[in-house]
Amino acid sequence: MLFRLKFDSKAVKKPVISMVTLKTSALVNIIRAEVGPRRGELIVEVDDEVADKVENAFRELGVEVCRLEKKVERSEECVHCGACVSICPVEAIVVEEDGRIEFLDKCVLCGNCVNVCPVRALSLPV
Amino acid sequence: MKGDTAERVKTVAEINEKIREGNVCVVTAEEMKKIVEELGAEKAAEEVDVVTTGTFGAMCSTGVFLNFGHSDPPIRMQKVWLNDVEAYTGIAAVDAYLGATQQSEKSQEYGGAHVIQELVRGEEVELRAVSRGTDCYPEKEVRTVITLEDLNFAEMVNPRNAYQRYNAATNSSSRVLRTYMGTLLPNFGNVSFAGCGEISPLINDPDFRTIGVGTRIFLCGAKGFVVGHGTQHCPGYATLMVKGPLKEMKPEFMRAAYMPGYGVTMFVGIGVPIPVLDVEMARALAVRDEDIKTKIIDFGIQRRDRPVIREVTYAELKSGKVEINGEEVRVSPLSSVYLARRVMEELREMILRGDFLLTEPVERLKEGEPMKPLRVATKLVKSVMNKAVTVSPETDVRTAARLMIEKGLNHLPVVDGEGRLVGIITSWDIAKAVASGKTGRVGEIMTRKVITTHPNEAVEVAARKMESYDISALPVVDGSGKVLGIVTSEDLSKLLVR
Numbered sequence: 123m124l125f126r127l128k129f130d131s132k133a134v135k136k137p138v139i140s141m142v143t144l145k146t147s148a149l150v151n152i153i154r155a156e157v158g159p160r161r162g163e164l165i166v167e168v169d170d171e172v173a174d175k176v177e178n179a180f181r182e183l184g185v186e187v188c189r190l191e192k193k194v195e196r197s198e199e200c201v202h203c204g205a206c207v208s209i210c211p212v213e214a215i216v217v218e219e220d221g222r223i224e225f226l227d228k229c230v231l232c233g234n235c236v237n238v239c240p241v242r243a244l245s246l247p248v
Numbered sequence: 249m250k251g252d253t254a255e256r257v258k259t260v261a262e263i264n265e266k267i268r269e270g271n272v273c274v275v276t277a278e279e280m281k282k283i284v285e286e287l288g289a290e291k292a293a294e295e296v297d298v299v300t301t302g303t304f305g306a307m308c309s310t311g312v313f314l315n316f317g318h319s320d321p322p323i324r325m326q327k328v329w330l331n332d333v334e335a336y337t338g339i340a341a342v343d344a345y346l347g348a349t350q351q352s353e354k355s356q357e358y359g360g361a362h363v364i365q366e367l368v369r370g371e372e373v374e375l376r377a378v379s380r381g382t383d384c385y386p387e388k389e390v391r392t393v394i395t396l397e398d399l400n401f402a403e404m405v406n407p408r409n410a411y412q413r414y415n416a417a418t419n420s421s422s423r424v425l426r427t428y429m430g431t432l433l434p435n436f437g438n439v440s441f442a443g444c445g446e447i448s449p450l451i452n453d454p455d456f457r458t459i460g461v462g463t464r465i466f467l468c469g470a471k472g473f474v475v476g477h478g479t480q481h482c483p484g485y486a487t488l489m490v491k492g493p494l495k496e497m498k499p500e501f502m503r504a505a506y507m508p509g510y511g512v513t514m515f516v517g518i519g520v521p522i523p524v525l526d527v528e529m530a531r532a533l534a535v536r537d538e539d540i541k542t543k544i545i546d547f548g549i550q551r552r553d554r555p556v557i558r559e560v561t562y563a564e565l566k567s568g569k570v571e572i573n574g575e576e577v578r579v580s581p582l583s584s585v586y587l588a589r590r591v592m593e594e595l596r597e598m599i600l601r602g603d604f605l606l607t608e609p610v611e612r613l614k615e616g617e618p619m620k621p622l623r624v625a626t627k628l629v630k631s632v633m634n635k636a637v638t639v640s641p642e643t644d645v646r647t648a649a650r651l652m653i654e655k656g657l658n659h660l661p662v663v664d665g666e667g668r669l670v671g672i673i674t675s676w677d678i679a680k681a682v683a684s685g686k687t688g689r690v691g692e693i694m695t696r697k698v699i700t701t702h703p704n705e706a707v708e709v710a711a712r713k714m715e716s717y718d719i720s721a722l723p724v725v726d727g728s729g730k731v732l733g734i735v736t737s738e739d740l741s742k743l744l745v746r
């Protein structure tokens with residue numbers, strides 16, 4: 123399960139990830155991080171079984187949690203060229219038998235493919 | 249010529265007769281390969297009349313001739329822009345050629361390809377033209393909005409499309425490269441390849457027996473023609489010059505694109521019907537990805553003659569992984585096999601409907617000749633490099649500082665006992681060291697990861713390296729890492745500014 127975490131100036135000063143890990147003893151894998159002086163945004167991955175527990179722990183620390191059930195979004199413009207395939211760090215983009223390019227659920231929303239698509243067919247869900 | 253001696257099974261005229269009567273047998277290139285495998289070439293040649301081949305890939309050498317019609321008062325358009333993309337007007341008064349890769353003056357991600365796409369999608373495009381005015385064409389400026397409907401004439405004419413095969417690309421350098429072959433990750437991080445392999449038109453007619461001047465083809469959904477061989481048509485890498493009416497094209501068989509960091513290009517869908525005239529043709533049509541070889545080229549070396557990393561077949565490339573230096577590397581295609589299949593299917597449907605007749609070439613394509621390079625006087629690093637003053641990691645920082653001041657240098661390559669590069673120090677490193685009271689040995693403050701050049705690298709490439717790493721000197725090393733000299737940005741700017 124992927125979470126998008128947003129935190130404000132109060133929460134940003136606390137070591138939230140470590141605190142949550144200690145409290146829930148769940149592993150929190152950081153996929154993407156943008157932390158500024160006053161605000162921060164993280165995308166983290168946790169095991170599905172502990173998702174509820176971890177979500178609550180973050181909320182208690184004043185972190186805004188949003189579940190990312192989706193993967194990278196693709197528009198009709200896609201021509202199935204495959205330029206994105208070898209760019210994906212987790213091999214979530216595959217060539218199907220019929221030549222179609224498919225995106226698997228294991229996408230971690232890193233955004234790498236978004237920047238290489240020649241027809242700008244890809245975007246990260248907001 | 250091969251094949252001329254083989255017994256003819258049928259002629260193009262006979263096949264067209266069957267198309268008119270509605271009893272023609274048309275299969276796609278993929279189906280044909282299975283048929284030959286199962287029934288043999290003889291039987292396949294008897295059964296199958298036409299094989300549709302196809303490709304759908306980024307083809308930079310694409311564009312349209314447009315005729316805008318005359319305004320009142322008339323203008324002789326000397327410069328023309330369509331949605332701020334300039335078209336070539338060095339032809340008659342209201343004719344222009346809009347190239348797919350021409351960039352907009354407003355945005356680098358928008359270009360000729362996008363204008364062409366918008367025209368085909370029925371959208372409005374802004375036309376702007378200027379002229380100095382003549383007695384017969386007094387108007388000096390025109391600004392209006394046009395659609396494809398409004399144009400008298402709009403013909404796609406592409407000087408080089410449908411490559412028979414194409415080199416694959418990888419990147420040995422330590423930087424991400426943004427190229428016309430897509431984004432290439434550093435240290436052989438990926439491979440990308442273009443072309444559709446065994447279903448591509450020219451790979452299925454390697455002796456150009458049926459694809460020639462005047463061959464009717466499928467071009468972006470319209471019926472077009474082969475004009476002749478394309479530019480850069482050479483053995484094994486044949487190309488076609490093609491044309492077709494823009495007004496009959498379908499948006500789903502073309503797509504404007506922007507190769508990130510490189511520029512605008514256009515995906516073009518081309519289908520070519522190949523008549524199965526005899527057994528020889530059936531055999532050629534059985535070609536498989538396993539049989540089609542190409543090369544993986546290293547884009548990390550920015551020279552015309554980029555090193556070949558290895559030979560590879562389209563079967564390996566399409567498998568998604570290839571081996572380079574003992575490691576598995578992931579592969580991206582750049583051409584769409586999925587849409588190439590749609591092209592082949594659509595062309596088959598057109599033929600079955602009696603809507604598309606085959607032609608015999610008016611003239612055969614040439615064999616093609618090896619490419620002649622453009623000779624430009626390239627200056628190599630060895631002609632501009634200077635002798636490097638080097639120090640060892642053991643050298644005292646103060647001694648190094650003194651050396652720099654005495655010789656008026658800002659960079660000292662650091663070498664081991666055998667003269668091999670192990671680091672570099674700059675006057676800035678020394679200033680920092682002194683400021684923080686670290687005045688021990690050079691080895692403690694040097695930069696270990698050094699960007700280098702070699703004697704036979706073009707000075708432009710060396711200059712680009714300095715620019716992209718934001719550094720001002722490059723040690724020149726040989727294959728074993730021995731320092732031969734140094735080039736600085738001052739040396740190069742003297743040369744390049746002239």
Ligand code: SF4
Nearest residue numbers: 200201203204206239
């Ligand atoms: S790079 Fe873009 S167009 Fe090509 S397959 Fe991926 S999403 Fe589709």
Ligand code: SF4
Nearest residue numbers: 210229230232233235
């Ligand atoms: S966003 Fe990242 S993980 Fe998801 S498909 Fe694209 S490259 Fe792969």
